[in-house]
Amino acid sequence: MTKKYAGGKLLTALTYIFLYAPIVVLIVFSFNGSKSRTVWSGFTLDWYKELFGDKLIMGSLQTTLLVSVAASAVAAVIGTFAAIGFYSMKKRWRGPLLTINNIPVINADIITGVSLSLLFVSAGAVLNFELGFGTLLLAHISFDIPYVILSVMPKLYQLDRNLFEAAQDLGCTWFQTVYKVVIPEILPGIINGLLIAFTMSVDDFVVSYFTAGSSVQTLSMTIYAMTRRRISPKINAISTLLFAVVLILLVVVNMREARQHKAEMKKANALKGELE
């Protein structure tokens, strides 16, 4: 048993080395003195300096952040209301609607992208608009909403139905019930959904590629265009920065959680001591 356990640990270690090796390479070469991505020629911070002067990269970073924030926020609102609506529906309607809701999640990205581009191109021909930031935003919202719904629905099912009764017995209108009782109870699910949606939007390349047209570029699209030619180490630099930001955020969040957990444990132990 112990031998097998050690084997599992070794395999896990190898898996993580496999996952992180390319990232380490990426980060190390963001400090490389020359443009080469395989030969090390001394330490420099030049790429970081150049990065902030690069209008294309900075512009596409801005587009990415703007689209991701806007799309995940809109998706959180629409998705939360939709989840409450689905939850109150009869099963006969809820079932098929949730299946349709799952389509963008399960479907291959390329199909989602291509089908939306067909829609936007044909609607654009009639209504006289072109692919651009608007279509990009619509596409992002529509693949973000399902993630919000999927993380809000379980929270709704965990709700005590008596809670609504209590609220209404105490004189809440249906709207007050929703925003004073339901929303606070399902807030963790909404925030979780918002974060997943934001991540999906930031990381998305394929759907953006087919729906943004030629006038707007997200960071992923800029990177893709660069890989077709030759990537400048500036891209290594920006991904190192993004990685550092995420790492710091995760460490802070986890440390706070751990501290809260510890405090709660202490409190519980103290209470137990008092009772005894």
Added chain:
Amino acid sequence: MTRFPLRRTNAGRRMRRAGALKSAFTPAAGFFGRFRRQSFAYPYVLWLALFVVIPIILIAVYAFTGADGGFTPGNFSGMMDYAPVFGRSLWLAFLATVICIIIGYPAALAISRMRPRSQRILIVLLMLPMWINFLLRTYAWMSLLENTGLINRLLASLGVFDLINALHAGTPGYAPITHFRLINTDGAVVLGMVYNYLPFMILPIQSVIVKIDPSVIEAAQDLGADSRLVFRKVILPLSLSGVISGVTMVFVPAVSTFVISKLLSNGTVMLLGDLIEMQFTGAAYNPHLGSAISLIMMIIVVICMSVMSRFGEGREQAVRL
């Protein structure tokens, strides 16, 4: 005192007798409450129709029409020419999925046996690479796999190529090698798929194994099962739903990718995704043919998924990382 027995008031009793409590929400709101809350979903139902259902219908419409807008099955008639692309895509995605199970299952099992704190750290570390743009992660493999890349440089500095050349020195017609051909091969594309989608295999399996009730395992042990039998009869069957959601989360993106094959094979390994992408962008613009290929790919994926879902359910948790 006034707060507690509200439901016992006469009004409450009358409501209950009237069957109003059957409605999902309150006796006071009754039917109208349900009706109103249900209407919260109406905007999104409209959204689904507009941005999910109609686009898919459009794919079907484009697939069966020609450039002149008239009905034609012609887009499908040349499809046999692309049979090798379909075959290669399915085969490489299958290989990637199998390798992900072979690496991912033992890793998930090992992680789920660790202390909760280590588990949490490892899961965060598993998701962390996903925050690096996946194009960049794949691009990083280019620097590793190139003919003059880091792996070949490392092997050369270890004298591997000198050794091989020395061994073959007497062979007539032998050309000395300076590198292994790693990039621009099927292997490189499969590696890229495994690398990008492996976390999607580990996460659902780990989350299912952790939820297995330890008393079930103890019961099996008490009844005389050794660790191998416990694994085969208890852990494996109970973790199968995680494997299935992992398989769908690896196979679907792998079979439809065009970025991984573009970057790691420079167009030499043509996959379904590349074929579709070519029809919608660039010089060979032909959305009708592209839609026809997309439609077939969608049908293949649906068939694969329904076969998989016969083995168990686990699709919901697949999405909730």
